[in-house]
Amino acid sequence: MNDISARDKLIVGISSSALFDLDASNRIYEERGLEAYRQYQIVHEDEVLEPGEAYPFVRKLLRINELLRAPRVEVILLSRNSADTGLRIFNSIRAHALDISRAAFCGGERPYRYVHAFGCDLFLSTHGEDVANALDHGVAAATLLLARSPANPAQELRIAFDGDSVLFSGEADEVFRTGGLEAFAAAEEAAAGEPLRGGPFKNFLAALHGLQREFRERDCPIRTALVTARSAPAHERVIRTLRAWDIRLDECLFLGGADKTQFLQAFGADVFFDDQRQNCERASGRVATGHVPTGDR
Numbered sequence: 311m312n313d314i315s316a317r318d319k320l321i322v323g324i325s326s327s328a329l330f331d332l333d334a335s336n337r338i339y340e341e342r343g344l345e346a347y348r349q350y351q352i353v354h355e356d357e358v359l360e361p362g363e364a365y366p367f368v369r370k371l372l373r374i375n376e377l378l379r380a381p382r383v384e385v386i387l388l389s390r391n392s393a394d395t396g397l398r399i400f401n402s403i404r405a406h407a408l409d410i411s412r413a414a415f416c417g418g419e420r421p422y423r424y425v426h427a428f429g430c431d432l433f434l435s436t437h438g439e440d441v442a443n444a445l446d447h448g449v450a451a452a453t454l455l456l457a458r459s460p461a462n463p464a465q466e467l468r469i470a471f472d473g474d475s476v477l478f479s480g481e482a483d484e485v486f487r488t489g490g491l492e493a494f495a496a497a498e499e500a501a502a503g504e505p506l507r508g509g510p511f512k513n514f515l516a517a518l519h520g521l522q523r524e525f526r527e528r529d530c531p532i533r534t535a536l537v538t539a540r541s542a543p544a545h546e547r548v549i550r551t552l553r554a555w556d557i558r559l560d561e562c563l564f565l566g567g568a569d570k571t572q573f574l575q576a577f578g579a580d581v582f583f584d585d586q587r588q589n590c591e592r593a594s595g596r597v598a599t600g601h602v603p604t605g606d607r
Contacts (some may be wrong), residue, residue, distance in 0.1 A: 319384055320517045322371065323425050325435035326389040326399045328454045329368060330359035344418075348395050355398040358405040363454045363598050364434050365406075366461040367581045370531075372409050373465070377531055378524060386428050387413035388421035390437070425449045432514045434600060442603050450514040452583050452600025455590055459598050462578045466531050469518065470574055470597075471559075472584040473538035473548060475604040477515060479507035480585075482544075498544040505554040506547060510604060511583060512555070519557050533560045535577050541566030571596050 326332060335354075339347035374383050387403070387410055389396055396415040403410050414424045422440040425433050426447060433444045433451040444451035462468065474483045486494040515534065522530050536559045540548060545564045552559060563573050571593045574582050579597040584590050590601040 319382060319429075320521060321384045321386060321428060321430050321432075322368075323386045323388045323421075323428060323430040323433040324364055324368060325421065325437065325440070326387060326391060326396070327436040327456075328362055328364040328434050329387070330362045330365070330399065330402055332359065332362070333456075348392075351391075351395040351398050355401055357398070359398065359402040361406070363436075363456055363459070364581070367467070367598060368408065368410075369406075370465070370467040370580060374467070374521060374531060375409065382521060382524070384412070385410050386430065388424060388428075388433065388435070389413065389415050390418055390421060391415050392417040422447070422449075422451075425451075431517050438601075438603060441601075445510055445602070445604065448510075450511045450602075452602045455594040455599050455601060457594035457599070459594055459596055462580050462597075464578060466533055466578075468533045468535070468578050468580050470535045470537045470577055470579040470582040471511060471515065472582075472586070472589070472602075473536055473540060474506075474509070475585040476509050476511050476583055476602050477536065478509045478512075478548070478551065480509070480604055481507060482547075483585075495544055498540075498547050502543070502546040503550060504547070505551040508555075510602060515559075516555070516557055522558075535559060535561040535563060535579070537563045537570050537573055537577070537582070538565065539567045539570075540564050 335350055338350045368385050371383050375381055393415040414421050420440050422444040425444050430449055433449055434454055435441050436454055436456060438453045441451040441453045471477050482498060485497045518532060522532050541564045569592060570589055574593050575596045581598045581600060582593055583600045583602050585602045585604045587601055590599045593599045
């Protein structure tokens with residue numbers, strides 16, 4: 311992945327079904343087939359689509375360009391639609407005044423193939439297979455759960471991350487799975503001074519941190535949080551790892567296995583990324599949630 315300082319832009323790829331509510335048209339496709347879906351989209355192409363699960367996140371992300379008065383963030387549409395059926399999506403982008411100009415309409419093929427070509431730091435989709443393939447190719451990616459979770463009305467962009475298998479590698483998770491909690495705690499305490507390897511979202515977090523540094527601290531419109539099941543003594547390795555990476559998280563919540571949902575709601579997360587499906591399903595009714603299918607697919 312390219313560092314933000316090298317190419318001067320944070321790039322997020324997003325599927326049309328994550329950006330807009332396509333439930334009605336998807337039902338047409340599932341019940342009546344591709345041609346009926348195509349005709350439906352053409353007939354309704356001047357009807358503006360309602361916001362989808364990722365819409366508030368995208369709007370707040372693009373607002374950073376306005377605040378910095380520079381194109382520091384780009385959102386690219388990566389869609390399984392054809393250009394023909396995708397016209398309604400671009401019409402909706404214009405109607406919602408979203409600054410999105412580049413897209414790949416793949417005509418039923420998998421759009422993850424273009425995440426590297428566009429230089430994406432993050433890929434969000436409702437198609438789990440596309441997300442898994444993007445992760446396998448080294449791009450941070452998550453499957454958004456369509457729970458129609460309420461949006462945070464604040465202007466500030468707030469992003470929450472799980473730790474192991476998301477920001478950090480899955481090495482500690484593997485110890486927990488094979489040896490249990492006691493073995494995990496002992497291993498992490500013994501390795502407290504040894505930084506964890508980076509996980510699939512390390513580079514995305516680094517890019518966000520790069521954007522944060524362009525603002526005065528009290529004016530920064532981005533706030534990040536680690537929300538992890540870890541607790542003492544397994545906290546120390548996390549803190550020392552972030553120091554070694556020279557990356558700051560604004561908040562770190564060590565919950566000792568407690569349900570994360572109310573903490574995410576209290577933080578005001580616009581989106582939360584976790585590798586455990588159960589955690590994602592619990593949180594998705596309260597905050598927009600992306601499942602990162604690393605160890606738990």
